[in-house]
Amino acid sequence: MVISASPFSRRPPWYRGGLRAAVGATVCCGLLLSGPARTTAVAVPAGHPEAHAQAHHEVRGRGTLVSAEKLYTLATAQAVAAELRSAGFEDDTVRHGVVAYRLVYRTVDPHGKPTTASGLFVLPLDSKRQARHMRPLHAVSFAHGTGSHKDDAPSMQRGAFVSAPVIAHASAGAAGVAPDYLGMGEGPGPHPWMDVGSETTASLDMLRAARAFAPRTGHVLERKVMVTGFSQGASAALGLSRSLQAGEDRWFELGGLAPVSGAYDFGGTELPALLDGRLEAKSGVVYAAYTLVAFNRLHHVYDSPSEVFRAPYDSTVEALFDGTHTGEELMRGTPGALDALLTEHGRTLLAHPSGPMAAALRTTDAVCTDWAPRAPVRLYMATGDEQAVTANTERCQEALRTSGVEAPVVDLGAVDHQGSRHLGSNVAATSAIVRWFGELRRR
Known part of the structure; x- marks a missing residue:
């Protein structure tokens, strides 16, 4: 939940393909719009377990890639740092440049009927990597907060509140994966707000689409997925984590969970x-x-x-x-x-x-109840949150404890972003979660 977070405006005249700049940014500077991504396909070896997983989900249709469009490249760590600072985020975890894509993929609506959705996929750049060898990457799935306009979604904005966390994770060496949700971004129809079921399917199918696209860029996604999300996205993150642990995908597994300032109850x-x-x-x-x-x-x-x-x-x-x-x-x-x-x-x-x-x-209200995450969990919140009261986090922690899981609460303090502690929690938590997920990946 974060109605005031995004830079709301109608699509400006220079809009092409859904990408728009943040309010206050100079629309001509640093923004290179391109057509569909032209990447060299790199075949997944037949014996690689990834090949079997791809074949499985493609038969079912969900997660099948419809299109991929290269949005922008931030070629150096310095360029990424500037991008994050322009959105009000810290740059202390940046190690790589990044390249960003918009993926459109097949998924299902809240009634289980076929539809499409879009999302942002951001990869780290590594000049030392040999092009002929595929590089394995852990995926970090980030679920964003509430917006009202279709453009208030990660793949539709740049240098903005909803895209900065994805870029931050990619610049630290992970594959950043962020669903726009149903009805947002390039997806048809209205957005089913706070519908955890469709947030979960859209998130899982975005991971599948990212896995299908990654080999074209010379990468493969590893099994372990780190899951995070802010506000509305905190509930979505819990829904995705639960589905991963339940084995709803034959490839991906839950590696860590870090929701931020959710309305869990x-x-x-x-x-x-x-x-x-x-x-x-x-x-x-x-x-x-x-x-x-x-x-x-x-x-x-x-x-x-x-x-x-x-x-x-x-x-x-x-x-x-x-x-x-x-x-x-x-x-x-x-x-x-x-x-x-x-x-x-x-x-x-x-x-x-x-x-x-x-x-x-x-x-x-069931996102924290009646299940026990087997991966490490931390719950992030801000003192005096004016939009998602902190009792939500307390209830979630209590519910997980009842299931035998100790989920530490990380109180970020009285953080602020644009006059909001709620928004400030997303900014403050991003760097902390990037570091924690890095520690988990190195274990």
């Missing part, structure tokens, strides 16, 4: 905090609106917007979450207080969920 902790004023007021309004609209699309929790939204918002709010409206438009199009947005029934639906709403929240 969305119905039991986050919604009550939203309603009683513990969240920053405008954030509470936006998340209340997004919750009702997104959950209604999948679970039919109301018949008419006027049941849950007061006039005039009952006729306008749903359209704000169609993927074509920017964060600025979303902020302007919603009131400053919940009482101006919600009807009595709308508030009751969030305060005392019943029927389809309650059923949906039971699934959303």
Whole structure:
């Protein structure tokens, strides 16, 4: 959850193929748009276990690569450092230049029907590597926070909040893999926000697409996957980790898990905090609106917007979450207080969920419960988080402990990014997680 994180604006005139610069950046400088990636295919040896894994997932269709487009190259560590600093991130873990691609791949929608999605795939550059030998890389899967516009996704932005963590992991020597999620980036339809099931399938299938594409660049992805995610993406990271541990892919295995500032107990902790004023007021309004609209699309929790939204918002709010409206438009199009947005029934639906709403929240709230990660886990959070209250992290830690897993909580302190501790937690956690994942890979 991070509505205010991304630089929201409509696609500018220079937009080509979905890539746009961050607000405040000079659009002409350092931004080289290219056509589809022209890479030399490197065949995976027939006896390599990767070949069997690729064949397995391609038969099923999910994760099959549809297209790959080279977005940009940051040829030196200095260029990467400048890129990260422009997004407000630290550059202390940078060791390599990187090359970034947008992958479009086959996956399934929340109902299991075929669809497509996109994501960002970033690889480290290594001038010492012999071109004829494939280089094995660990993958780091990063799940991003909430956005309202289709462009608020890793493969659609550069030098930005949603893409910086992926670049940071790649520049430290890993393969950075980041799904845009369904309905974001180049994916069709609306985004099913906080739907952990489709976040999980989109994340897993993005890993498969990355594995299929990697040999064309002279790389193969190793089995162990390090998984992280911020805010909305923290729940997505837990969903992906659970599926990896359950063996839902025959190649990839969970190697480490580091979610950041998640709303893990969305119905039991986050919604009550939203309603009683513990969240920053405008954030509470936006998340209340997004919750009702997104959950209604999948679970039919109301018949008419006027049941849950007061006039005039009952006729306008749903359209704000169609993927074509920017964060600025979303902020302007919603009131400053919940009482101006919600009807009595709308508030009751969030305060005392019943029927389809309650059923949906039971699934959303289960990301930390009833399973025991066998890989190392750390939970990252910021003191005084104004958007994802820290009690969410406490509940997750308690649930994992009940399953016999000790998951240390890393309190990042009162960190700040653009006036937000929530956003600051993503910035502060990125370097820490890069270092920790590096330690795990060396074990």
